[in-house]
Amino acid sequence: MMTCKEVLDFLMAYIDNELPTDQRDDFDRHLKVCPSCVNYMKSYRETVRLSRESALPAAGEVECEGSVPAEMIEAVRHAIRHAAAREKK
Ligand SMILES: [Zn+2]
Numbered sequence: 001m002m003t004c005k006e007v008l009d010f011l012m013a014y015i016d017n018e019l020p021t022d023q024r025d026d027f028d029r030h031l032k033v034c035p036s037c038v039n040y041m042k043s044y045r046e047t048v049r050l051s052r053e054s055a056l057p058a059a060g061e062v063e064c065e066g067s068v069p070a071e072m073i074e075a076v077r078h079a080i081r082h083a084a085a086r087e088k089k
Pocket of ligand 1: 034036037
């Protein structure tokens, strides 16, 4: 069984469908029993969606809504840079 930390580490790859099947299964299994990771993934997806629709605000400008931790914003920024680099190829 994956730990929450592993889930967070693999979240980006999971959403991008880049996880190997067995890891994906582990991931799904963890999500079934861990509501906090499900919530985390939901807000992560929402953040990705929002940031693709509009420019992501700088870290200092992000309103604290209590649901999106700063490190997640960073992770999303990273994912977007990643995706942008991939699209240029
Ligand atoms: Zn978890």
